[in-house]
Amino acid sequence: MRLKPIFCLIAAAGLGTAAAAQNVPAPAAADPAAPPAEGQRLRVDITGGISSPMPIAIPAMPTPSTVSTAAGDTASLGNRVAEVVTNDLKNSGLFNPIGPAASGPVAFSQVTAPNFPQWTSRGAQALVQGFVQSNGDGTLTVGCYLYDVFAQSELTRQGFVVAPSAWRRAAHKCADTVYTRLTGEGPYFDSRVVYVAESGPKNNRNKRMAIMDQDGANHRFLTNGRSIVLTPRFAPNQQTIAFMSFENDRPRVYVYNVGTGAKRLVVDQPNLTFAPRFSPDGRYILFSMAVAGNTDIYRVAAGGGAPQRLTTSPGIDTGGSYSPDGSKIVFESDRSGGQQLYVMNADGSNQQRITFAGGRYATPVWSPRGDLIAFTKIGGGFNVGVIRPDGGGEKRLTNGWQDEGPSWSPNGRVIMFFRTGQGSGKADLWSVDLTGVNERRVPTPLDGSDPGWGPLLP
Numbered sequence: 001m002r003l004k005p006i007f008c009l010i011a012a013a014g015l016g017t018a019a020a021a022q023n024v025p026a027p028a029a030a031d032p033a034a035p036p037a038e039g040q041r042l043r044v045d046i047t048g049g050i051s052s053p054m055p056i057a058i059p060a061m062p063t064p065s066t067v068s069t070a071a072g073d074t075a076s077l078g079n080r081v082a083e084v085v086t087n088d089l090k091n092s093g094l095f096n097p098i099g100p101a102a103s104g105p106v107a108f109s110q111v112t113a114p115n116f117p118q119w120t121s122r123g124a125q126a127l128v129q130g131f132v133q134s135n136g137d138g139t140l141t142v143g144c145y146l147y148d149v150f151a152q153s154e155l156t157r158q159g160f161v162v163a164p165s166a167w168r169r170a171a172h173k174c175a176d177t178v179y180t181r182l183t184g185e186g187p188y189f190d191s192r193v194v195y196v197a198e199s200g201p202k203n204n205r206n207k208r209m210a211i212m213d214q215d216g217a218n219h220r221f222l223t224n225g226r227s228i229v230l231t232p233r234f235a236p237n238q239q240t241i242a243f244m245s246f247e248n249d250r251p252r253v254y255v256y257n258v259g260t261g262a263k264r265l266v267v268d269q270p271n272l273t274f275a276p277r278f279s280p281d282g283r284y285i286l287f288s289m290a291v292a293g294n295t296d297i298y299r300v301a302a303g304g305g306a307p308q309r310l311t312t313s314p315g316i317d318t319g320g321s322y323s324p325d326g327s328k329i330v331f332e333s334d335r336s337g338g339q340q341l342y343v344m345n346a347d348g349s350n351q352q353r354i355t356f357a358g359g360r361y362a363t364p365v366w367s368p369r370g371d372l373i374a375f376t377k378i379g380g381g382f383n384v385g386v387i388r389p390d391g392g393g394e395k396r397l398t399n400g401w402q403d404e405g406p407s408w409s410p411n412g413r414v415i416m417f418f419r420t421g422q423g424s425g426k427a428d429l430w431s432v433d434l435t436g437v438n439e440r441r442v443p444t445p446l447d448g449s450d451p452g453w454g455p456l457l458p
Contacts, residue, residue, distance in 0.1 A: 042126060042148045042155065044094050044182045046413070050437045053096040054182065057124035057149075058086045059103035061142070062111065067134035071164035074140070078132040081142060084171035085128060085178070087215065088189045091431075092179060092414075093438030098122055111145060116152045124149050128178055132167075140164055144174035146181055156181045168217060169457065186411030189214060192454045193407075193416065194232040194241055195429060197221060198447040202425030207449075209243060211258070214409075214453070216443040222256060232256075234454035235278045235302070241452075242266070242276035242285055253287050255302070267300055267307055275318045278302065279346075280326045286310075288318040297331055297348075310348035321365040321373075322346070323389070330354075330364040330373050330389070341375060343389060354391035363405055368455075369412035372434075376404040384417045384432065397436040407453040416442065418449040 044054050061078035071077060079100050086099035103122075106115075111129050119127050127147040135141055143159040158177040160170040169190055176187030197210040207228045212219040222241075223229055232243040241256045245263075253266040253273045267273055272290040279286070284299045289307070295316040298307040311317040313335040320331040330343050336353065339360040344351040355361045359379025366373050372386045377396065382404045385396040402420040409415070413433055420427040427449040429442040442448070 042151070042182065043184065046094065046183050046185060047435060050093050050433070050435050053094055054126060055096045055098065055122075055124050056089065056126040056128065056178075057098040057103055057119045057122060058082050058089070058100065058128045059106045060100040061130040061132050062106060062108040063132050063134075064108050065134070069134060069138075069140065069164040071167050074132045074134050077140070077164075077167055078130075081130070081132060081167060081171040081174070082128075084168055084215075085144075085175045088172060088175035089178060091215070091440060093433060093435075093440075094179075094183060098124055111143065114147055114152075116147075116149055119149045126155075126178075126182065128174070130174060135161065138164075140167060140170070142167065142170035142174065144177055146178050168213065172213070172215075185413050187456060188409040188411040188414065190457050191410050192234075192238070192457065193429075193442075194222075194234060194452045194454065195418075195444070195448050196229060196232065196450040197444065198427060198449055199225075205425070209241070209256070210444075210448075212444070214442075219445060222258070222261070231275055231450050231452070233277045233452040236280060236282040236455060238454050238457065240302075242278060242287075244274045244276065253285070255285070264304075266304070267298075269307075275320070277321055279322050280324055286320040286322070286329065288316075288320070297329070310344070311351070313351075317342075319363050323366050324368055324370045328366075328389070330366055332362050332364055332375075339378065341373070341387070354389070355387065355394075356391065357394055365406055365408060367408050367412040368410060372412070374406035374408060374415050376406065384415060386415075386434070395436070397432050397434070398430075398439065400430075403430070405450050407451045409453055410456045416451045416453050418451060420449075 060082045063074035063078050066073050066075045082100040086097040089095040090097050111131050127149050130144040133141045139161050141161050145157045146155045148155055162170045172190035175189045180187050191214045193214055194211045197208045198205050200206040206225045208225040209222040209229045209232050227245050227247040230244045232241050245254050251272050253276045254263045256263045273287050276285050276287040285302055286299050288295050289298050296311040297317050297320045298309050300307040315335040317333045320329050332339050333342050339362050340353055341355040341361045341364050342351050342353050359377055362376045364373050364375045374386050377383050377385050382402040383396050384398045384403045384406045387394040400419045401422045403417055406415045406417045414431050416431045418427045419430050426447045429448040429451050432439040
């Protein structure tokens with residue numbers, strides 16, 4: 001489902017016509033991507049904001065006329081949209097929302113003419129208001145406005161025409177608009193996660209591939225659990241997922257089509273293949289293959305073909321992950337006697353070790369911003385950390401008993417991983433931001449492991 005952005009909400013919301021009938025002041029046309037006017041400098045400190053989150057009011061979004069839709073009437077949808085925006089911003093750790101339950105209702109006329117003293121008295125520094133309107137063709141228009149309460153000025157606006165079933169995506173887009181404008185960081189709420197859903201006893205776990213929105217909504221299982229699956233990873237186009245399956249007791253890499261449910265074998269070899277990951281342009285799949293007691297990293301065209309061997313050192317080379325520009329690959333290798341991280345060119349040349357701080361390193365993954373590599377640190381437990389591609393600036397982000405398998409949000413600001421409870425064998429999905437402070441559990445119907453966070457939805 002592709003969302004249609006509405007940059008000038010006058011026509012899209014019907015406000016140009018409805019203004020006279022409902023005495024609603026229509027907003028002036030503006031480019032929401034334009035820089036704010038002088039004085040409009042409300043901004044969240046992405047580091048300090050964790051300890052002092054910004055108070056932001058998010059009342060329920062009114063509707064000009066209550067209309068029934070397949071997803072509920074527009075009045076109730078206005079409340080649910082505001083709740084999703086509230087939860088997204090709260091989960092970022094940077095905001096202290098006054099959500100719809102605590103805000104009370106606002107009139108439709110206030111969407112473009114807020115009662116600023118009301119929100120000043122509530123201690124809000126920023127205000128998110130919007131509307132939900134039913135259109136004649138069965139779609140919805142969801143409008144989203146961000147205001148600086150103290151300056152009593154509009155900071156940005158955005159709107160989307162969506163099918164009723166896609167109202168949550170419009171809510172995530174609204175939250176992304178607010179987050180981006182107030183932090184200067186890229187968006188990440190309108191994205192999905194593929195992961196391994198687990199159930200059953202510790203020594204006989206059922207492992208199925210599942211997909212969901214980044215907040216845990218719209219969850220569904222993709223495989224039936226008859227074969228164990230591991231390490232699912234999205235293609236850049238999000239229409240396919242590479243993963244490892246134990247189908248027919250032969251661990252090999254497959255590609256799954258999200259739309260059709262069809263899957264195919266990536267490399268038809270008798271050898272063990274595992275740890276797949278797409279290149280940033282989607283043309284190749286990196287994977288590891290064990291041949292004659294040695295494991296190396298290979299790449300193969302995403303559509304199939306003969307694999308190309310990229311590493312040749314004795315030992316186990318695995319966990320390859322491309323840099324965002326596709327020019328380099330980070331991987332783990334025990335060629336020095338223990339698991340360490342190495343960086344090489346995309347063709348396998350110039351392999352250089354980058355970790356020397358003691359302990360072992362595994363599951364490296366390059367940030368979408370290119371500035372950091374996330375990894376699992378093994379030594380006195382398992383923890384998630386980050387390091388620069390040149391080996392400097394190592395930082396531990398978690399302190400659990402067994403935290404592993406990091407995966408980056410689309411903006412490179414948040415990392416999702418899985419945490420296994422000591423002695424239980426049960427794992428859950430968690431996220432942590434780059435401060436290492438804002439840590440939270442991601443809800444899933446069953447236990448969860450091996451998350452693969454996809455890019456922003458189109």
